[in-house]
Amino acid sequence: xxxxxxxxxxxxxxxxxxxxxxxxxxxxxxxxxxxxxxxxxxxxxxxxxxxxxxxxxxxxxxxxxxxxxxxxxxxxxxxxxxxxxxxxxxxxxxxxxxxxxxxxxxxxxxxxxxxxxxxxxxxxxxxxxxxxxxxxxxxxxxxxxxxxxxxxxxxxxxxxxxxxxxxxxxxxxxxxxxxxxxxxxxxx
Numbered sequence: 020x021x022x023x024x025x026x027x028x029x030x031x032x033x034x035x036x037x038x039x040x041x042x043x044x045x046x047x048x049x050x051x052x053x054x055x056x057x058x059x060x061x062x063x064x065x066x067x068x069x070x071x072x073x074x075x076x077x078x079x080x081x082x083x084x085x086x087x088x089x090x091x092x093x094x095x096x097x098x099x100x101x102x103x104x105x106x107x108x109x110x111x112x113x114x115x116x117x118x119x120x121x122x123x124x125x126x127x128x129x130x131x132x133x134x135x136x137x138x139x140x141x142x143x144x145x146x147x148x149x150x151x152x153x154x155x156x157x158x159x160x161x162x163x164x165x166x167x168x169x170x171x172x173x174x175x176x177x178x179x180x181x182x183x184x185x186x187x188x189x190x191x192x193x194x195x196x197x198x199x200x201x202x203x204x205x206x207x
Contacts (some may be wrong), residue, residue, distance in 0.1 A: 026064035028051045042083035046113045051103045084114030085124030105153045139183040
């Protein structure tokens with residue numbers, strides 16, 4: 020299980036978060052993949068930091084299923100053309116919660132976290148790559164695709180938190196660039 024301190028989950032909410040994360044950590048790798056488990060931990064942590072935290076009331080299987088269901092909705096999990104693919108019935112069976120309950124609670128999760136298909140923090144890597152809206156930025160009043168802009172503009176957009184990484188460098192190159200910038204050796 021992930022270290023709840025690393026996820027910045029408040030101590031008072033940790034028992035509820037642990038129960039939910041234990042369920043998502045069990046179901047996601049079996050039914051979906053590890054990337055969904057990582058995203059689910061992040062969503063549970065975000066819900067745990069709300070004041071008051073909604074995860075302190077209700078059943079852990081309902082919250083766990085709702086978190087995965089909400090992530091599935093924004094990552095097109097229910098579209099058979101995507102991988103991984105699962106149905107709402109699959110999630111309902113895996114978490115032991117009625118499909119209608121999962122749908123309603125997933126709406127609450129999406130609303131509380133401001134989750135949408137246009138928010139990179141909730142998307143799988145392949146969805147980030149495929150989503151044109153993630154990469155749209157405004158430069159001098161014009162909306163442009165950041166992936167086609169010069170490296171310094173991409174770096175500035177990344178530094179401002181507008182795009183998830185620097186497209187010209189790739190995800191790994193952006194991580195290396197960040198390491199260098201922290202040590203003061205960055206050049207573009």
